[in-house]
Amino acid sequence: MAFIHIPPAVLPPECEELREEVRAFLSKEMPHHRQKKEAAFSFFDPAFSRKLGERGWLGMTWPKQYGGHERSFLERYVVLEELLAVDAPIAAHWVADRQSGDQLIRFGTEEMRTTIVPGIARGEVYFCVGMSEPDAGSDLAGIRSRAERVPEGWRLNGTKIWNSAHHAHYMIALVRTQPAGDSRHAGLSQLLIDLTTPGITIRPILNLRGYVNFNEVHFNDVILPADCLLGKEGAGWKQVSTELGFERSGPERYLSSIELLMQMLNSASPDNERQAVALGRLVCEARTLRRMSIGLTAMFVRREDPGVISAMVKDMGTTFEQRIPEMAAELFDVELGDPASPLAQLAAITIQNAPSFSLRGGSREVLRGMIAKGMGLR
Amino acid sequence: MSNDQQLISDSINRLFEKEVNRNVLESFEKGQHPESLWQLIEEGGYHRVLDVESGATWSDVQPILRAIGYYRVPLPLAETLLANWIASRAGLSECDGPATIIDGGTLEARAQAGTFLLSGTANRVPWGRQAQRFVILCKIDGRWIACTVGAGNKGIASIVPGANVASEPRDTIRFDQCRCDEHAHVDLLDEDPVRTYGALVRAVAMTGAAESVLAQALQHANVRIQFGRPIGKFQAIQHMLAEVATDVAAALAAVSGACDAAGGRNAWIEVATAKVMAGGAAIRAARVTHQVHGAMGFTHEHMLHYGTRRIWSWRNEYGSDASWAGLVGAASIRRGGSAFWPDVTEQVARLQWQRNPIEQET
Numbered sequence: 001m002a003f004i005h006i007p008p009a010v011l012p013p014e015c016e017e018l019r020e021e022v023r024a025f026l027s028k029e030m031p032h033h034r035q036k037k038e039a040a041f042s043f044f045d046p047a048f049s050r051k052l053g054e055r056g057w058l059g060m061t062w063p064k065q066y067g068g069h070e071r072s073f074l075e076r077y078v079v080l081e082e083l084l085a086v087d088a089p090i091a092a093h094w095v096a097d098r099q100s101g102d103q104l105i106r107f108g109t110e111e112m113r114t115t116i117v118p119g120i121a122r123g124e125v126y127f128c129v130g131m132s133e134p135d136a137g138s139d140l141a142g143i144r145s146r147a148e149r150v151p152e153g154w155r156l157n158g159t160k161i162w163n164s165a166h167h168a169h170y171m172i173a174l175v176r177t178q179p180a181g182d183s184r185h186a187g188l189s190q191l192l193i194d195l196t197t198p199g200i201t202i203r204p205i206l207n208l209r210g211y212v213n214f215n216e217v218h219f220n221d222v223i224l225p226a227d228c229l230l231g232k233e234g235a236g237w238k239q240v241s242t243e244l245g246f247e248r249s250g251p252e253r254y255l256s257s258i259e260l261l262m263q264m265l266n267s268a269s270p271d272n273e274r275q276a277v278a279l280g281r282l283v284c285e286a287r288t289l290r291r292m293s294i295g296l297t298a299m300f301v302r303r304e305d306p307g308v309i310s311a312m313v314k315d316m317g318t319t320f321e322q323r324i325p326e327m328a329a330e331l332f333d334v335e336l337g338d339p340a341s342p343l344a345q346l347a348a349i350t351i352q353n354a355p356s357f358s359l360r361g362g363s364r365e366v367l368r369g370m371i372a373k374g375m376g377l378r
Numbered sequence: 379m380s381n382d383q384q385l386i387s388d389s390i391n392r393l394f395e396k397e398v399n400r401n402v403l404e405s406f407e408k409g410q411h412p413e414s415l416w417q418l419i420e421e422g423g424y425h426r427v428l429d430v431e432s433g434a435t436w437s438d439v440q441p442i443l444r445a446i447g448y449y450r451v452p453l454p455l456a457e458t459l460l461a462n463w464i465a466s467r468a469g470l471s472e473c474d475g476p477a478t479i480i481d482g483g484t485l486e487a488r489a490q491a492g493t494f495l496l497s498g499t500a501n502r503v504p505w506g507r508q509a510q511r512f513v514i515l516c517k518i519d520g521r522w523i524a525c526t527v528g529a530g531n532k533g534i535a536s537i538v539p540g541a542n543v544a545s546e547p548r549d550t551i552r553f554d555q556c557r558c559d560e561h562a563h564v565d566l567l568d569e570d571p572v573r574t575y576g577a578l579v580r581a582v583a584m585t586g587a588a589e590s591v592l593a594q595a596l597q598h599a600n601v602r603i604q605f606g607r608p609i610g611k612f613q614a615i616q617h618m619l620a621e622v623a624t625d626v627a628a629a630l631a632a633v634s635g636a637c638d639a640a641g642g643r644n645a646w647i648e649v650a651t652a653k654v655m656a657g658g659a660a661i662r663a664a665r666v667t668h669q670v671h672g673a674m675g676f677t678h679e680h681m682l683h684y685g686t687r688r689i690w691s692w693r694n695e696y697g698s699d700a701s702w703a704g705l706v707g708a709a710s711i712r713r714g715g716s717a718f719w720p721d722v723t724e725q726v727a728r729l730q731w732q733r734n735p736i737e738q739e740t
């Protein structure tokens with residue numbers, strides 16, 4: 001069963017040098033005194049994003065002609081994991097750097113590449129993902145947003161939901177441009193949407209903790225230019241699959257609760273066997289996930305098809321992230337949220353965010369279906 | 379995989395695929411030692427690949443250890459590799475035939491006339507009755523001494539046969555003033571080498587066994603028809619198997635990390651990780667693959683149990699998951715949260731982990 005063997009990968013020395021640079025940068029630039037209120041990785045700080053851009057740590061793998069830095073995916077991996085491990089404020093540029101820029105370079109017009117992509121690499125231009133709709137979540141091919149050709153270009157109607165439009169300049173949206181026909185995957189296209197276009201309403205949605213986390217975005221007869229089409233008309237499904245590949249495979253898929261794990265290591269006693277055994281298991285899992293995640297990245301570098309591995313790493317990683325706050329509640333005799341205990345405070349935030357881990361980027365059940373299919377079931 | 383590994387992997391898989399069949403396994407269960415299979419292993423030189431002279435690394439022999447689990451090889455090949463590895467590192471003479479390794483911790487070693495006399499009982503020695511040579515690792519004056527005792531040594535007072543759940547020999551051996559054939563100092567960077575490297579070989583073999591029962595279940599799910607369709611079409615079955623495959627993929631990643639670290643400083647942390655991950659993956663693989671096979675998989679006739687019974691045995695040999703996890707946990711807690719990320723990202727060789735606090739202070 002070759003498909004479950006992840007070829008081992010070791011980070012080359014240049015990655016370790018880069019790691020030291022990132023750590024030195026973070027020890028200086030990391031805003032230490034911000035009050036921890038938000039979920040990991042959701043702090044929006046454009047100034048910080050611009051600093052990363054100045055260091056050349058955004059758009060790292062993109063061609064220089066589009067503002068990129070032509071570095072390897074492994075080097076990019078090291079920068080990401082170092083940022084995530086300290087919960088740096090990366091929310092502003094995150095989506096644009098992780099997936100949207102790559103979509104523009106891969107499928108966009110030359111104009112998009114030269115006018116927009118460099119702004120992403122500078123940490124100034126932000127994107128959101130327009131896939132989900134109120135009636136189309138896991139069953140993404142069931143989307144109803146519809147764009148028709150008109151003399152000015154495209155007229156778009158519909159609703160996208162759960163995206164981070166409140167922080168974004170652009171959305172890449174999956175919309176229907178032709179009726180479904182035989183296959184529901186046909187007739188879908190990706191559009192690049194400037195969110196300042198008239199006819200767009202962005203309605204914030206509070207998450208369960210009462211913070212603005214995502215939005216519902218309405219498109220009411222929105223007129224878009226003809227050249228907003230990303231890639232080929234009708235090729236939207238294939239393009240989205242490529243995009244989801246990027247969205248599913250990074251270290252953020254296992255590191256969302258890592259700060260709480262560190263806090264637990266600080267609060268536990270080595271002589272408490274219950275704590276030692278449970279935390280030891282989590283540490284073993286973290287070490288293994290990192291190894292898998294680096295192996296997966298190296299497969300991307302070698303342009304190998306990772307097959308079911310991306311889905312596996314995300315499924316296992318998100319389960320790991322969800323177990324950490326549950327273990328915190330189990331191993332420590334504290335009431336979640338107790339202001340007297342930093343552990344209890346962090347655990348309170350983490351446990352309330354944990355339900356989203358196995359939904360965003362494709363739900364656990366959807367991933368398991370993909371794995372099963374990849375193994376020849378079905 | 380490197381070329382060396384690929385070569386070893388291909389040839390060992392070819393050998394076992396052909397030779398370890400139902401017949402061999404059934405006869406073994408009835409007490410018949412597969413002598414001719416051992417001959418083939420020796421002809422291929424597989425029992426001595428880890429010897430220092432061969433230049434192979436633990437990563438190179440990983441495919442052999444995995445194949446032992448995948449094909450359920452009913453022979454002490456892992457133990458022989460390990461025993462010969464230690465003996466060759468100590469510079470002791472080469473020896474053909476099956477060998478096994480004993481932790482001398484429960485024995486008394488008395489120096490006499492340039493050699494050691496061993497007395498006491500070693501429990502649950504793997505394949506004790508088959509071994510031509512015992513490699514016994516004793517800590518004497520703070521140094522590891524590898525002692526060898528041949529099967530014919532008169533100091534072996536008794537070998538009482540025992541077995542694990544998979545019918546593999548786990549014997550009780552009593553030594554009485556047993557004069558070592560040879561002994562030498564061996565430079566091992568581990569606090570508890572028999573347990574650590576025993577755990578490593580079992581962890582790797584477990585990934586092989588888990589992979590094989592998973593392959594059997596996938597195959598079964600595609601052919602067993604109920605309610606008018608292959609049961610593999612049912613989402614409940616698909617998700618159970620997807621989860622197991624993910625566990626096994628993780629275990630494979632962990633054991634390859636452990637093999638890379640083996641022999642070096644602080645290998646134990648990687649071995650512990652491997653044993654915990656492989657043990658968890660294998661036990662869930664056993665549970666789920668039995669469920670998928672239905673009643674047929676619960677019969678002696680079906681081959682599934684040759685894999686699952688090994689899993690149930692190996693999981694607790696050389697330390698349970700919890701005992702290894704506890705070591706990792708206690709060490710991690712002592713290091714504290716701020717050391718966690720630097721430690722995880724540190725190259726193993728540079729790690730300054732210590733297994734227990736006493737050593738950390740020195």
Ligand SMILES: Cc1cc2nc3c(=O)[nH]c(=O)nc-3n(C[C@H](O)[C@H](O)[C@H](O)COP(=O)(O)OP(=O)(O)OC[C@H]3O[C@@H](n4cnc5c(N)ncnc54)[C@H](O)[C@@H]3O)c2cc1C
Nearest residue numbers: 129130131132137138162163164356359360361362363365
């Ligand atoms: C924090 C957060 C951020 C997000 N960000 C974005 C974003 O930026 N852009 C964007 O487009 N979307 C975003 N999403 C949406 C996300 O992609 C969806 O939540 C996800 O695809 C699941 O869709 P759903 O929520 O509609 O659930 P549903 O599809 O309704 O699923 C509900 C439950 O049913 C299960 N289910 C569904 N179908 C099957 C099936 N065939 N078999 C078995 N079980 C099934 C699911 O696994 C799930 O458990 C975000 C979500 C969250 C929580």
